[in-house]
Amino acid sequence: MNNQGRPTQPAAANMNERVTVSGSQGLNQATKLIFETGTPRRTGVDLPKPKGHASRLGAHVRQGEIGLPGLSEPETMRHYVRLSQKNYAIDLGVYPLGSCTMKHNPRLNEKVARMPGFADVHPLQPTSTVQGALELMYELSDWLMTLCNMPAVALTPKAGAHGELCGMMAIRARLDHDGASHKRRVLVPESAHGTNPATAVQCGFTVDEIPANAGGRVDMDALKAKLEGLGADSDIAGIMLTNPNTCGLFETDIIEIAELIHAAGGYFYCDGANFNALVGRVRPGDLGVDAMHINLHKTFSTPHGGGGPGSGPTVLSDALKDHAPVPYVVKTDEGFDLIEDPDDKSFGRMCAFHGQMGMYSRALTYMMSHGSDGLKQATEDAVLNANYVQASLSDVMTTAFEGTCMHEALFDDRFLKGTGVDTLDFAKAMIDEGYHPMTMYFPLVVHGAMLIEPTESESKGELDRFIRAMRSLAQRAKAGEVESFKNAPVYAPLRRLDETRAARNPVLRWSAPDETAQAAE
Amino acid sequence: MRYLPLNQNDRAAMLDVIGVKSIDDLFHNVPESARLSGLVDLPKHQSEAAVEQHMSRLSAKSVSAGSVPFFCGAGAYRHHIPATVDHLIQRSEFLTAYTPYQPEISQGTLQALFEFQTQVALLTGMEVANASMYDGSTACAEAVVMAHRVARGKKPVAILAPGLHPHYAAATQTLASTLSIKVAETTPQMGTDADVIDMITDETSCVVVQSPNVFGEIVDLAPIAAKAHAHKALLIAVFTEPVALAAIKSPGEQGADIVVGEGQGLGVGLNFGGPHVGLFACTKKLVRQMPGRVCGETVDANGERGFVLTLSTREQHIRREKATSNICTNSGLCCLAFTIHMSLLGDAGLKQLAALNHENACQMADIIDGIEGAEVLNDTFFNEFTVKLNKPAADVVQTLADKGILGGVPFSRISGGQHEDLLLVCATETASDADMQAFEIALKEAL
Known part of the structure; x- marks a missing residue:
């Protein structure tokens, strides 16, 4: 009690047992699905009335309701603000998710990404009208290549795993170009992130696991045993190694590992998920790396956004740079230009357009703010x-x-x-x-x-x-x-959620109540 | 440095607790030859104001779509995005959260994903959808790989229809090239999508057809689906403009087994091509072969409804080299933007938006047909169509750009130089009468 007689401590009661009429509890607001609150006729957008032009849609006009509920603007705002309050976030507290690099997301990055010369330009405008966007990509490339001491970077990969694909496709293209299509075995440490073996297989390689030693690093004896007596003509395509590795340790023997792989005629793919431990102190190019993706959403703080979008520019060595995917930016006497059609060395195109511009602008903003120091x-x-x-x-x-x-x-x-x-x-x-x-x-x-x-x-x-x-x-x-x-x-x-139930009987979308009843029959 | 909270006293005290003398001792495992002594050769830190100024000046060197008459499409579409969308996706709790690995404190992201999946399923006319892919082109490539998996590798051929966006075909070719999938590619050609019917055999795992196709034509999918199913092949239906699906019969209704497409047109800006958001839907039967993240409904320990990521036994972190795909993210914030925009529109709003788009495109087509040296080739279209010009389209587009008009996409730009005389023109609800008039005058002068 304070001196006005107002209680300053709650009475002893188990708050969790109290059931409220509304279903909400203070700031924890009950939030139904939009399908349970919206209706198909309501809308939160005012649009002009159609003028009644004759249709040129042909015979395949959509009839009837789609079934999409609409909400007015205030209802929409409240729905998503309530949902947001059920999320943990970096801006709320410590988010120590290992190998995810949940660092602060500066809001200058957001402001820059929304500048019209980056956000409101079409990927297929004439290049003369997008010089600023191309210059930004060129500048970003320069920063990434300098930090890595690597001669090239492919910007287009849309996430870390897409960057892995880029690096491994470049390795495959180089091997095929050299007439070494028998080289299909990729060594992957057992501590590797699951994307590494999945990527290798997606590129048509086979995966050969290397065990870790008692110190949490690559077991060099096991690695040497695998490579013993193999010359440059072996079946080894390369190695996929994370450094620092997923145990949070620098691979002490990394230079020797690179030499062994190169001696076996293979290439060194480094998973750059943990680059935040190295930036400005160690350059992957000095370790013998041939390809490494950089998760811009981790190391360079483009936001994680509840699981994406990511961005995975991939730096490439001299041996691989000619096999990079299209498109890429070049500097000419007249300004900046895009190379969009592959030559016979490039492994081709990974996606429509030029990658994740919205992440490039954020990452470059972050880097320039920090500077080398x-x-x-x-x-x-x-x-x-x-x-x-x-x-x-x-x-x-x-x-x-x-x-x-x-x-x-x-x-x-x-x-x-x-x-x-x-x-x-x-x-x-x-x-x-x-x-x-x-x-x-x-x-x-x-x-x-x-x-x-x-x-x-x-x-x-x-x-x-x-x-x-x-x-x-x-x-x-x-x-x-x-x-x-x-x-x-x-x-x-x-409280804790029943994940087994979710997987056993997957309910992946809302269905109208009567449909649910029918499905149960 | 404004983003770093530690000061020199903190650092000294912390080194003490760790029991080392200097920060260099924490890098002792780095081989000596690879230790950098000084700074890398890049500029030093800058103030917020200085960086913002640099970026503003770079931004000003581009012509933004909103500042001029604008008619580009070909896979990326400019629509008005309500201010609510951008405000909501910038809330800290959405922007600075990660993958909802801990569902108890990620219900916001998870419920939004569940609603998103339902919206995508309804829009495409399919039973289920995943929590999104990188973009439409990568979703297309993953769908072909999925079909190969469904056929257990016994059907080696994937057929790509001549109306498929060439970038989608190229991204698919890249991914398929390493997996012993034979991609039967066709040359981009208007009005020939139905030709794929005669190409389907028992060797076919899937046939990939876009509608509206890259030329803007609306394609009858049902006969292609019938032939594909007769040979136990899958029909993969593709779209690049989600708004179109509100106006034309859904791919699901026409017999598609997998539907993939680009969701950027709803809620997500042009962004010079990315980030965008790939949509991926399929029949319930195929769900366990689907790539990417999926969110599902369940209950918590008190019996309350809640949502979790599910079916993860398909994914790389569990299955490793046996995973359905190497993908481990979705397009989180873009899929949130899509779902918010869809919630604002609702059925009625989306249909009206589609109607406005179609009307503007019809008006634009009439204008162009009245210009000598230009001819609209489409019988059908939604908000984009193909124009045959009497000059190379790239030159005409450059002339228009020099006059301050972004007048469409030369087909040769996306097809490695094929069909130099074809121009793709798109008119969404953002094109005003004045914009169309300016285009008309400029095109007359250019031809």
């Missing part, structure tokens, strides 16, 4: 933050591997042994503490993996609070408070 500092702070978290938790949690890490810290679930709490429970309990969980159960080489990537965007104060919460959770698990973990989360908009 700021990019280096950001890398150092990212690595520093990860090591600070690792050092501050290693006595209560179990680090997967000895020694310092790069930009992400990897823990396993040994510290939970015998507690009845598993990695998933631990993650869900973090939600109740107000944090987005780390990446869990990845990489697969570590049991019950927890991969924490704080990025350079977190202050020391924020990290200290995070560390305190994590330590407390670890101690509570060890103290036998299993039930609170199994029940978690209780403070999220929903």
Whole structure:
């Protein structure tokens, strides 16, 4: 009570058990589907009336209702604002999702991306009318090539996995050009991200796994055994290696690995997902890399947007650059031009148009804001933050591997042994503490993996609070408070969801109630 | 640096906790030969004002579509986007979230995806849709690979119709080239899409037909579907302009098994070609072969309705080299923009938008038909059609551009030089009477 007699503490009550008439609870607003609130005749857009011109649609005119509900503008606004409030976001709190680089998204990037000379230009306007857009792409290429010390970059790939495809297609094109079409075996470490083997197969290669050693890095003995006695004419097409790897460790032997692969007549594809640990301090070109995609949405902070759109420009070595996809920008005496039709060396076209312009403008804005000095500092702070978290938790949690890490810290679930709490429970309990969980159960080489990537965007104060919460959770698990973990989360908009049910009987769209009844019969 | 919260005191204290002397010690695993000592050769950091000024000046070097009479289409379409759409997709909770891996704190993204999937299914006339692809062209390529998978590799041939956007054909060819899929490509030619019927055999895994096609013609899909099904092949229907589907019979109604297309026209700007949003729908029977992310309905521990990513056993993070595709993202924010724009329009609004587009295109076609040296070739079209000129279209387009008019896309630009005399002209609801008049005058002068 304060001195006016107003209660300042809630009465003891379990708020979660209270059922409200509206279905909403304070700021947590119940949000029906648009199909349950909108109607086909309502609209939130005012359009002029059609003038009644004769139709030239032919015989195939759409008849009847499509079934799309419409909402007025205020209803639309409220629907999506309510939905947004059920999402966790970087702007809300620590989002330490390992290998995803959830860093701050500067709003200048958004402002620039919406400038009309980038956002409101058509990809097929005459090049004389898009000189500014082409110049931006050329500038971006220059920054990426300089940071990587690589002679070429293909901008078009639309996401990281698309960049992997670009790099591997370039390797395949080079091999075929050299008459080495028997080279189809690609080595992939077992700790690799799932996209690596999936990409290799999509490019028509076969995948050969290399085990990790006890230190979490490529097992050099196993690698040498695979390559022993193989000359440049072997069946090896290349290797796909992430560096720093998915355990958050720099591959110490990377230069030797590159030499071994090159000696076997193969090429070195580096997965650049973790480039945030290297920018301005290490250049992939100095490590013997032949191709590497750069996730602009991670390293260069174009927003993650709830899962995309991404952008995966792929830098290429001298050996591969002639096989790059079209289109690409060239500088001529008259200005900038686009090469849109492939020659006989290019592996062709990956998509309509020129890639993700909206991401190029954001990424270049980010890079120019940081500059060479700021990019280096950001890398150092990212690595520093990860090591600070690792050092501050290693006595209560179990680090997967000895020694310092790069930009992400990897823990396993040994510290939970015998507690009845598993990695998933631990993650869900973090939600109740107000944090987005780390990446869990990845990489697969570590049991019950927890991969924490704080990025350079977190202050020391924020990290200290995070560390305190994590330590407390670890101690509570060890103290036998299993039930609170199994029940978690209780403070999220929903409790744990039944994923098995979703997969067993997939309901992938809304259906009108009577249709649902019919389907059940 | 304004984006970095740590100061030198913080850094020193943190190094102390870690137990190392300097930041360099944290990079000790980097081979010495690869350690950079100084800064890379790039400009140093700049203020927000300085970067903004640089970018504004670059932006001003391009002619934006909204500033001139504008008639370009050919796979990217300019429509008015309500201000609500851009405001909502910039909310922090949508903009700065990632893939909804933790559904309890991602219901906003997930419910929006579920609604999006339903809208796409309704628009295409299909049973199910996924949570979007990179763009229409990559969705098309993935659909051909999917058909190959459905046929368990036993049907080697994929047929691409002559009206398929050449960029879509090229992207498909690129992906298929490594997978022992034989792509039977046809030469782009108007009025010949039905010729694919005679090409279908038992060897055919799929036939890919675009409607409206790249020339703007509306194609009768039903007879192609019938022949394909008789040979246990799949019909993949393609579209590049989602607004068209509100005016013409849905591909699902005409027997398509997979429908893929570009969703950019609703909610997403031109963006010089990207990011856009690929739409992907299919029959329920094929759902487990579908690439990409899918969102599904379920319940939480209290029995409340909720949504999760599902059917992930198809995907690369579980299946690795056996995955249906290497794709691990969707076009998140663009698919959100699409679904918000669709919610604002509703059935009535979308149909009216489609009607306005068609009327403007009809008006434009009449104008062009009245100009000597220009002839509209289409019998049918939605908001885009093909014009035969008495001069190379690229030269005419350049002349128009020099007069401040973006007057369409020369067909040769997308077809590697074929059909130099053909011009693709698109008129959406954004084209005013004055714009059309300006085009008419300029084209008369140019021919």
